[in-house]
Amino acid sequence: MKPESLQSWGRLVSATRRSISPDAYEDARLGAEPGSFLPFGNGRSYGDSCHNDAGTLIANxxxxxxxxxxxxxxxxxxxxxxxxxxxxxxxxxxxxxxxxxxxxxxxxxxxxxxxxxxxxxxxxxxxxxxxxxxxxxxxxxxxxxxxxxxxxxxxxxxxxxxxxxxxxxxxxxxxxxxxPCAHIQQHTTRFDTLSDYFAIIDDTDASHEYSVAWVDQLAGGKTFGRGVLLAGDHADGSCDLPDGPRKSRLSVPFQPPFNLLNSVSLKVFNEVYFRKVPRHETVTTVPWSSYFYPLDAIRGWNRLYGPAGLFQHQSVYPAADAEAVTRLLLTEAKNAGHASFLTVLKKFGDSPPAGLLLFARPGFTLTLDFAHQGKSTLNLLNRLDDIVLDAGGAVNPYKDARMSARTFAASFPNWQKLEVLRDPVMMSDFWRRTAMQLSR
CATH class of the missing domain: 3.30.465.10 (Uridine Diphospho-n-acetylenolpyruvylglucosamine Reductase; domain 3)
Structure with a gap:
């Protein structure tokens, strides 16, 4: 695997990373130093949980x-x-x-x-x-x-x-x-305020297999929290759309010298996207690739955030105060002058945990992404963490690149159970920054 491909999707730390094949690892593990390896997949994690810059990645x-x-x-x-x-x-x-x-x-x-x-x-x-x-x-x-x-x-x-x-x-x-069919019968509903979303989401989730909301993070005043709710179910067997996705022809082939997804450009985009959705609910059949993976159609879209990369902040918090917490998070980001392109709001169910570290727990989850603008961005992310923790929520470690050890421990109080079962030669920059600091 080429060194330049061993980058997380956030592209926050530019480094030449060492890697070996899984076959080579089977020999290299013998006598390996503690914390010297980490598996690496296809570089779609946003943060540093897929990096081990002090060691070697296993290109799986x-x-x-x-x-x-x-x-x-x-x-x-x-x-x-x-x-x-x-x-x-x-x-x-x-x-x-x-x-x-x-x-x-x-x-x-x-x-x-x-x-x-x-x-x-x-x-x-x-x-x-x-x-x-x-x-x-x-x-x-x-x-x-x-x-x-x-x-x-x-x-x-x-x-x-x-x-x-x-x-x-x-x-x-x-x-x-x-x-019955891979494609999706999509129900599109425009909501004019954040309260309107919370008024309809329970009925929507009860009626449909899928739901996700895009929120206009920059909207204010009477339109604060407006957005579009996209619910869906698999279409019936009579759907005649082709099974396979069309090959992507769109790409960002080079790195722009600055952030193209800024407050000015996103205000225009948000207004156009919101207004093109009819006021009444519409039902259409859409290809599964368009419903689940719209950004996969644009190769290298993460370059649009500029050469400094992007942070993604995803949190989950209890349903009881979810509207108020969502308002605080959106307001904090807007007041800080940071524009989020992928502002996504969803409700999690109460499914029992499958693993030790459970992020997707009952409540609501809000995802925000920001171009890295230096200290102001880091300060904003810390304030977002505090809002979430004060509400009894958690910050997603799988998308993180900067949370403190304190935030991680508050989000996942059972982290030590994973540490006990961790393979001693495996280590990530995230685990070194959080759990290893807590272990001292």
């Missing part, structure tokens, strides 16, 4: 085979380096789909497990780990362990959401979801 994308797919049950077995896009290319042919998918299909299967990703249907299906049947894990001792809810269950739970720290995931057995 090299192992990308689909080993089997049962067309009757939807049970699929794959090597951990396969991408979700590659799984879907096979699955939709048999009318199966991922039970849970994040906002990009370019994440690897191992990465989806290690980050216990969630999707637009957490209220219906829980997180990704809930649908993992078993996995094989290579520990630095040389042991290749089969882990499931029945066998090596402690390691199984620690690996789901364990950020690659329990060892190298070799294979994963995953349960897919049977669908």
């Amino acid at each position: 994308r090299a192992r990308d085979r689909i080993l089997s797919l049962d067309p009757g049950t939807g049970l699929i077995s794959c090597e951990a380096g396969v991408t979700l896009a590659e799984i879907l290319a096979r699955a939709v042919q048999s009318r199966f789909f991922l039970a849970v998918t994040p906002g990009t299909a370019f994440a690897t299967l191992g990465g989806a497990v290690a980050n216990d990703v969630h999707g637009k249907n957490h209220h219906a299906r829980g997180s990704f780990g809930k649908h993992v049947v078993s996995l094989t894990l290579l520990r630095s001792t040389g042991d290749v362990l089969t882990c499931s809810r029945q066998e090596n269950s402690d390691l199984f739970k620690a690996t789901i959401g364990g950020m690659g720290l329990t060892g190298l995931i070799v294979t994963v057995q995953l349960q897919l979801m049977k669908v």
Whole structure:
């Protein structure tokens, strides 16, 4: 894997990173120093949980085979380096789909497990780990362990959401979801205020498999928190759209010298996007790639945030005070002069945790992204952390690049259980910055 490809999606730290293949790691692990390795997938994590700049990355994308797919049950077995896009290319042919998918299909299967990703249907299906049947894990001792809810269950739970720290995931057995059609019957509803969203979301989630809201983070006054709610269900078998996504022709081929997603450009974009949606609910059938992965159609879109990179801040907080907390977060960002392009609001369900570190817990989750503008951005992110923690919530470590050890401990008070099961040769910049500071 080329050094320039070993970058997180946030592109915050430019470094030449060392890597070896999984095959080479099987030899290199012998006598390896503590904390000297970390698995790396396809670089879709935003922060530093996929980096180990003091060590060497294991480029697991090299192992990308689909080993089997049962067309009757939807049970699929794959090597951990396969991408979700590659799984879907096979699955939709048999009318199966991922039970849970994040906002990009370019994440690897191992990465989806290690980050216990969630999707637009957490209220219906829980997180990704809930649908993992078993996995094989290579520990630095040389042991290749089969882990499931029945066998090596402690390691199984620690690996789901364990950020690659329990060892190298070799294979994963995953349960897919049977669908009449991969494409989505989309219900689009425009809401004029944040209160309008909270007034309709419970009924929406009760009626649909998927839901996600885009929020105009820059709107103020009477239109504060306006946005668009996109709910959906898989279309019926009569849908005649082609199964496969169209190949992307759009790209950002070079790095612009400055942030193109600033307050000026986003005000225009937000106004146009909001106004083009009719006031009344509309129902259309859209390709699955457009509904789940709209930004995958633009290769290198993260370059639009400028050469300093981007931070993504995702939090979750209890439903009881969710509207007030959401208002505080949006107001804090707007008052700080920071514009968020991907401002996403969703409600999580009460599905039991699949792994040790549970981010997707009952409540509401708000995602904000900001171009890195130096100290002012870092100060804003710290204030957002404080708002969330004061509300009894948590900050997502899988998308983080700067949270304090205190914030991590408050968000995940059981972090020590993962530390006990961590493979000693595995370490990330995130874990070194947070858990290792708490362990001193």
